[in-house]
Amino acid sequence: MNNRAGSFLWNLRQFGSLSPTSRTGRLNPLGFCLPKIAYSNWNQKNHLLNVFDNKTQSSIRHLFQDASIFKTGGDVFQTKGISPVTTPTISRLFCPRRLSFDSEQTPVPADGLKKINLHPEASDEDILTKKTKPTPVNFKKLVQGNSLSDVLDSFSNAPTFPCSNYFSAMWTIAKRMSDDQKRFEKQLMFNHPAFTQLCEHMMREAKIMFYDHLLFSLYAIVKLGIPQNTLLVQTLLRVVQERINESDEKCLSVLSVILEAMEPCKNVDVLRSGLRILVDQHVWKIERVFTLQAVMKSIGKDAPISLKKKLEMKALKELDRFSVLNSQRMFEVLATMDHRSDILLDECSKMVIGNINGCPLKILITILQSCKDLRYRNLDLFKGIADYVVTTFDVWKLKQVLFVLILFENFAFRHADLMDLFMKKVVDERGFLTMKSIVPVLHVYSSLNHPHGGPAREFLDAMGAALTGYLHHISSENLLNAVCSFCLMNHFPLAPINQLLQKDIIDELLMSDNKDRNAYKLQILAACLKLDDVPCHKALDSVLPSLPPAPLYPNAKVAKLLSSLLGEGYFLQNVQLPHNHHIDFEIRMDSNRSEVLPLSDANTESSAIDIQRVAILCVPRSTYCLDLTHPRGFLAMKMRHLKVMGFHVILVNNWEMEKLEVKDAITFLKSQIYSTENPPAADVNFQSTC
Template sequence: MNKKTSSFLRNLRQSNLNICPFGSSSVRRTMKDPLELHKPKIIYQNSICKNFLFLDSLQKPQSSVRFFCQDMLVFQLEGNEIQKRRLSTSTSTSFGKLLYPRRLSFDSRCFFMSDTTPQFAVDEMKKMMIPTEHDLSQKEKQLDFIKHRHLIKHCNSMSDVLDMYSKFPRFSSCNYFITMWRIAKNMSEDQKRFERQLLYEHPAFNQLCDQVMKEAKTVKLQQLMFTLYALIKIGIPQNTYVVQVLLRVVQERINECDETCLSVLSRTLEAMEESKNVKALRAGLRLLVDKQIWTLEHIFTLQTMMKCIGKDAPYPLKKKIEIKAMKELNRFSPVNSQHMFGALAALNHRSLTLLNECSKMVAANIHGCPFWMLMSILQSCRDLQYQNLDLFTAIAEYVTTTFDMWKMKQVLALLLAFQSLRFRHIALMNLFLKRVLDVSQTLNQKEILCILHVYASLNHVDECENLRFLEVITRALNTYLPKISSLNLLKAVYCFCVLKHFPQEPFNQLFQENIINELLMSGNEDEKTEHMLHQVNACLDLEDTSFLKSPAITLKECSSAPFRSNEEVESVLLNLLENKRLFLKNVQLPHNYLVDFELRMDSKRSQILPISEADEFTTEPDILRVALLCVPRSAFCLGTTHPRGGLGMKMRHLKALGFHVILVNTWEIKKLDMNLAVTFLKNKIFSQEPFSTAPEFAT
C-alpha cells in the first residue's frame, strides 16, 4: 500500500511538473473573488524561473497575461522616466490588454530584452515609449506618430525603409508604406523612378506586400486608407495584386468610414485610373457622401470629395453639395475660396452664387496667392465658362505690381489663361512686352509662338513699342525657321497677319510649294488650316504687301461661311426703315467674307438709299456702302468693345473692299424691347461719330 501511495504521489508530482515547469517548490496562490467584481489575479512565486514565455489562460479573455523570463531586462515607465532593472523570479507584471505575442514588445507597457540585446535596439525602444496616463486611443496615435518620425529619421530612401523592415519585421507593415510615401514626397520624378526600381529588386519588398495584405482586414481603416494612398502616390502600378487586394478590402469596410477616411479615400481615387474596383469604390463613396453630407465638419473634406465623385455624379447630389457649401460660406477661409473653383470644375457644376462669393474673397486676399493656385483658378473659370471681370482684374493687377518676382514663363502662362478667357489687361501686356524686348535672344520656339498667339488673339497694340516688338519677335522666329514645322510656321504667319505685320522670311518660306502641299494634306486640322491659308492669302491680296516676293497663291474655294440667323436685328431694322428694299442681308464677299446687312447711305449719314441686288457691287463716290456686322459678345475682349484678332482683321479687309463698318452687339439687342431696340439701332446707323475701325498698328 505504501508503495502504491508513493508511486501515486510521484506520478502526481511529475504531472504537476508537466503542467507548470517551476519545480516542486513552486506554489500557486489564487485570490478568489466571490462576487467576480474583479479579474482573477494570479501570483506566481518561484526560485528557479525557466527562460521561456508562459502565457496563461489564452482562452479566457478576462484573465491577465503574465510573462516570466529569466536573464531578461525590464524597461518600465515610472512617471516621466524609464527605469531599467533585472526581472526577479517573483515579478508579477500586469498588462492593459490581451495582445498577440509578436506585438507585445511594441504595445505593452514593459519591454523585455536579454543581456545580449544590442544597445542600438535598447535606445530605439526607449524612444518609442510614451506616457501611460493617456488613454489607449491617444496612446496609439502618438505611438504611430513616433514610429513614422523614427523611421523617417533613420531612412533616407524607400530602400532604407525596407532595410529597416528586414531588421524589425514585426513592426506594422502599414507604417512602412506610409513612411515610404512621406520620403518620396520630396523626390523628383526621376528620383522616384529610380527608387521604385530599387524597391522592386529589394528581397524584402514581396514579404512586406504579403504582410500588408494579411493585415488589411485587421488594422484600423484609417491606417489602411493611408496605406492605399501611399502605394498609389509612390507609384506602385494600380493593376498589381497588392493594390487590388487593398481596394477590395476597402470596399468591404467602406461603411466604417469616418470623415478622415472619406477624405483620404477621395484623394486616393482622384489619383487613380478608372477600373472596375475604382468605379465600385467611387459609387460607394457617392452613396456615403449623399448620406453623410450634412455631418461633415471640415470644408476641405467636402472639396476633396467634390473632386473625387466627378462629373458623372447625379445632379441631385451635386445640388445637395452646393447647398452644403452655401451653408458653410461664412466659415470659408481665403484658401477654401481658392480651392472651391477647382472643386466645382471637377464636379462640372456651375454655381454662380458660390463662384461670385468665392471670387470676392479671392480678389480681396489675392496678395501672396501662389502661381499654381492662380493658374488653377483661371483654368477652372475657363472650364466652367465663368467670367468675372473684377476677379481677373485683381489677379492681373497683383501680377503687375509684383512683376519682378515672377518668372517670364509664369507670366506667359497667365497671359495664355487670360487669352482663353478673352481678358485683356493693358498694363500687364505692355509690361510683359518690354520684358520680351530685353530677353528676346533667350526665347525658344514655343514661347515665341505663344507670345504671338496671345497678342494677336487679343489684338493688343502698344503705341510706343509695337513696331520694335514685332521686329524683335520676327528676328527671334527667323532663327528657328530651318527647323520649324509647317503648321507652326503657318500659325506664326497668321498671327503676323492679324497684327498687320508682314516679314519677308517667314512668308517666303511658307509659300514654298512643298510646304503648302503638306499643309493642305494635313488630316485632323484640315478645315482650320485651310481657313488660315485663305486669311493669309486675303492679306496678300487686300493689304499693302507689294514688297513681298511671295505672290498670293491659288487655293480652291472653301465652303461658304454659314448664314447666321439674325431675326431679332432684321425685325428691328424693318421697324426702323419700313422698307425691305433699303437693305440686303447675308451678302457674300470675296475671300469668304460675309456681311450680315448692307446699307447705302449719303455721305452725311442722314439718309438711307434704296439698294437692289443688280447694283450690289456698283456704287458712286458720294454714296457710302455700310456693312452692319452682328457680332456676339465673344468677338470682343471681356468688358470692352475692343475687337479681338479675327474681327479686327475682318474690319480692315472690309474697309479695303470699300465698306464702312457698323458693329451691332446682338446681346444688347436681345435684352431690349422693340421701341428701345429701334432707338438703339437708329443711333448706331445715323450717328455722327466715325465708323468703327480696327485698332491701328504702328508699322
C-alpha cells in the same frame, strides 16, 4: 468535472489580468459608434486581443478567419494556422475588425496558441520573454532614415505590426527627396529582398489592422509608385471596400485623396460608388471643410446631380467657416466634380481678391484653369489677378506670366497694362522667345487685338526676328499659325511669309488632317496680302480649295427694323464679298451720309462717284474682348478690310438689340446710320516695310 471547471476559471482570470482596460463609447462625426478604449501600460495598436469583456465567453475563431501568421522559412514566408481558443467575447457590432497583432507580445498562455517563430535565430522562449525580445522599431525612428532601403532593412531585422508603419515611413522619406533621387530610391526599393516579404505581410494584416492605418498604407503605396494592377494594391482595395463602414471623418478624407490619386479600374470604381453612398448618407455630419472639399473632389464627374447639389448646399452652409485656402481650393474642387455653382464661386472670388497679396502664382493659375473648365467668367476676379501680377511682375518668370496670358485669352480678357508690360519685357529679353513660346505669344496678342502705341512696332519686329531664327526647325502648321497671327496684326515679316508660300509647304498643309482649318488660314493670308497692299510680297499663287460659305444667322429683327426705318428696296441682306468676307446688311448713302439711296439709283453709273457703301455687321459677344468695348482680332481684320473695299462699318450688338423695344431699336439704328462718328475699331495697326 468540478476540477476541470475550476481550472478553466483560474486560467480565465489569469488571462484577463494581462489586459486591464476601460471602455467608453464615442460617437464619431459620421454617426458611427466606435469604442474608445483606454489602456494602461499597453500600446493598443501593437497587441493581439486588446479588447475584452469579462462577462461572457465565446470562440474567437471568426476574428482570424482571413488572417495568417508568418513564419520565416529560408527566404520564403509561410503561413501557420491558428488553433481556436475560448476567450471572452468581443463586440464586432461596435468595433468591426479593430484588432491589433504583435506576435512578440501575445498575452495568451503557451498552450493556447501554437508558438510562432518569427526570428529563426531566437528560440520560442526568447520570443515570449520580454527581456530578450528585440525592441520594436516605431514610426519616429523609421522616418529618421535617409533612404527607403533603411526602412526595409529595419523590417527585415525585426518585423513589427503593423506594416503600415513601414510604407508610411518610406513615403515620408521619399517626399524629402528630389525627383531623380526618388526615382533611384524606388528602383532600389523594388529590388530589395525584404520588399516582397513586406508586401506579403501587408496583404495578410490588412483585415486586422486599424482602418485608418490601412488607408494610410494604401495611400503611401500608391504614392510610392507601386503599380495599381498588382495583387497588393488590388487586395487592399478589396479590403477597403469590405470595411468602408468603419470610416470616420478622417478616414473619409484619406479615402478621398486615395481615389483622386488612382486611375479608374473596376475596384476603384466600386470603391468610389461606395464612397458616394456613404457621403450621401452622412454629408450633413461632416464637420471639417477640408474633408468636405476632399470628398467633393473624389466623387467624380459622373456622380448623380442630386449628390452634387447636396454637397453644394453643404458648402454654402459652411461658407462662414471658409479660410482663404478653402476659398482658393474651391475652384479646383468644383472643376474636378464638373459642377458650376455661381453663388459659391462668386463668394470665393471675393475672398481670393481680398487676400491675393502673397498668393503663389501656381494657385492663381489653378484658379484660372478651373474657371476655364467651368466656363465661369468673373471680370473682377480676372482684374484682381492681373493687377496682382503687374504689381509683382519682376518676381515671376516670363513663362509663368505667359501661361496667365494664355488663360486670359481663353476668356477673351484683355488687361492692357499686363500685356504692355509683357511686350516690353519680350523686347528687353529676346532670349526668352523659344520655338515653343513664339506661337502662343503671337496667338494671344493677335486674338485680343492688342498691339498699339510705340512699343508695338518693337514688339512685332522682335517676334518676327525670333520666328525667322527658327524657320529651319518649326513645323509647317506652326509656321502657318504664326504668320496668320502676324496678318491679323497687319504685320508681314518677309522671311517667314516667303517660306510659307513655297509650293511644297502649301501642298503639305492642304494634305494634312487639318486641311480645312489650314485652308481657312491660307485664305486669310491671301486676303491680307491682297487687301492690305504689301508690295514687297508676292501673292499666293497656289489654288486654294473653295471654302464653304459662311453660315447665315437670321437677323429677322434687324431686317424688320430696317424695313420700318428705310423701306423696302433700300438695303441688301446677306451680301457675300470677295476674299470670303460676308456682311449682314448693306445700304448705300450719299458721300455725306445724310441720305439713304434706293438700290436702283445707287447702281447707276452717274451716281457711283457720290455713293458711300455702308456695311452693317450684327456681331455676337464672342467677337469682343470681355469688357465688350474692344474688337478681337478677326473682327478687327474684317473691319480693316471692309474699309479698304470702300465700306463704312456699323456694328450692331445682337444681345443688345434683343433687349430693346422696337421703338428704341429703331432710334438706335437711325443714330448709327446717320452718325458722322467712326465706329469702335481696332487700335492702330502697323504695316511692315521691306
